[in-house]
């Protein structure tokens with residue numbers, strides 16, 4: 001029987017209990033340790049979520065020899081220092097999106113991963129799920145003709161103001177939080193970074209962008225996107241080609257009620273977008289097979305994250321100039 005991969009979690013984050021741990025259980029991994037800034041809060045979190053050991057301070061978890069891989073769900077501005085420390089400690093890393101605040105930060109992390117030989121992934125979990133493989137295969141087979149445009153929204157209304165998303169010093173804001181998804185999808189489908197952009201950002205009183213909308217030109221098409229922390233729930237994506245259109249109600253975390261449709265001239269094909277597993281399962285399962293030497297790493301930060309970070313730089317710089 002294969003020995004289970006032992007995961008350590010940095011921070012008592014909401015996303016870790018809401019999405020990572022259900023995916024980890026479904027993927028057959030072990031929640032070996034959690035580290036937090038506050039000993040008592042971390043102990044309660046571990047007890048509530050069935051995590052085996054507790055560390056006070058993130059460094060202690062990275063020194064733990066009984067941890068094989070690390071999940072980093074810290075506020076965005078803390079990804080860089082803790083990813084670098086985890087890689088130096090020799091632990092493969094799954095880091096939350098967006099991996100870094102700038103392309104320069106992302107380059108630093110990718111360089112560290114190359115130098116240490118320790119793999120690093122950004123948690124765009126949709127890339128590992130069957131619906132994304134279906135989208136890629138429709139596009140690759142020519143089902144929509146020539147790819148022209150990606151139209152993608154990711155919007156929701158933040159319920160509390162006491163939230164890392166409203167703190168500029170922690171890398172808050174709609175573009176970083178949800179805008180990175182349409183951007184990542186577009187960079188993967190167009191195969192590179194955006195070249196030009198027209199962008200409007202609405203500012204929250206804290207200074208972060210409450211919403212950012214815009215259009216980004218790529219070498220072979222364009223992305224039309226909207227990201228908001230202050231709108232009703234709205235996630236959809238249309239992938240438009242010269243001969244057809246792929247539509248998905250929830251492209252990034254599809255559940256069992258979400259569809260994926262391919263509209264061609266006189267034909268509509270509809271398949272389920274969800275696969276009945278928690279959203280994080282497939283990416284965690286892949287990382288575990290890599291850690292166990294059963295599979296080569298794919299869709300790592302080195303191959304997928306740079307174009308997204310460069311496009312986010314372009315959008316932010318354009319918004320700062322034009323909004």
Ligand SMILES: NC(=O)c1ccc[n+]([C@@H]2O[C@H](COP(=O)([O-])OP(=O)(O)OC[C@H]3O[C@@H](n4cnc5c(N)ncnc54)[C@H](OP(=O)(O)O)[C@@H]3O)[C@@H](O)[C@H]2O)c1
Nearest residue numbers: 011012013014015036037073074075076096097098123164
């Ligand atoms: N992939 C996805 O679907 C998805 C969904 C939601 C969020 N995310 C990403 O996951 C990350 C965390 O988001 P979240 O909503 O889970 O945030 P959260 O609940 O606020 O968790 C962040 C954790 O970071 C730790 N932390 C360290 N320094 C902090 C500071 N100065 N202020 C606040 N917390 C600090 C805290 O743990 P301790 O105090 O215990 O150390 C806290 O629990 C972000 O990068 C976000 O973009 C991804």
